[in-house]
Amino acid sequence: MYLEKMLKYNEQFVANKKYEKYETDSIPNKRMVVFTCMESRLVELLPKALNIQNGDVKMVKNAGAIIRKPFDSIMKSILVAIYELQAEEVTVIGHHDCGMSHVDTDHLLETMTEKGVKQETLDTLQHGGINLHEEFHGFDTVEQSIRQSVQIIRNHPLLPKHVKVHGLVIDPSTGKVDVVSD
Numbered sequence: 446m447y448l449e450k451m452l453k454y455n456e457q458f459v460a461n462k463k464y465e466k467y468e469t470d471s472i473p474n475k476r477m478v479v480f481t482c483m484e485s486r487l488v489e490l491l492p493k494a495l496n497i498q499n500g501d502v503k504m505v506k507n508a509g510a511i512i513r514k515p516f517d518s519i520m521k522s523i524l525v526a527i528y529e530l531q532a533e534e535v536t537v538i539g540h541h542d543c544g545m546s547h548v549d550t551d552h553l554l555e556t557m558t559e560k561g562v563k564q565e566t567l568d569t570l571q572h573g574g575i576n577l578h579e580e581f582h583g584f585d586t587v588e589q590s591i592r593q594s595v596q597i598i599r600n601h602p603l604l605p606k607h608v609k610v611h612g613l614v615i616d617p618s619t620g621k622v623d624v625v626s627d
């Protein structure tokens with residue numbers, strides 16, 4: 446398990462006071478929420494490419510930077526960032542070559558059963574009204590998907606009028622961003 450190495454490193458990190466240069470408070474300096482994909486290539490690249498330092502933004506992530514329902518957990522996080530933490534802008538950032546584009550949900554469900562999830566369990570969920578194909582369906586084009594997420598945020602009944610919502614797409618190899626909705 447990688448966790449052991451992490452914990453060992455953490456002891457040293459704290460002992461050597463390496464946290465000092467990251468000290469800040471919980472109000473985002475740039476008054477922005479960034480909602481992006483959990484993509485591992487973007488962990489460091491995205492903040493570097495957009496000059497985001499520790500303390501600058503509230504960052505929320507999921508697979509694909511996808512919001513499809515107005516009261517999912519991402520939307521709640523965005524609202525809390527706005528109402529409790531002074532965020533005034535929301536930037537949704539998708540990326541090229543995203544794992545959530547063209548998800549083969551048949552294959553995904555097959556992999557679940559291969560890894561030990563019982564077919565019976567999948568059937569029970571489907572009968573309970575959870576459409577797993579729909580739940581795991583990603584998107585066809587990232588630009589269209591980002592515009593859709595932006596629309597849901599922008600049209601949310603609880604979003605204050607002054608909050609600006611933008612949509613960007615980033616290239617995970619160069620860090621270049623293109624604006625798709627502003």
Ligand SMILES: [Zn+2]
Binds near residue numbers: 482542543
């Ligand atoms: Zn992605």
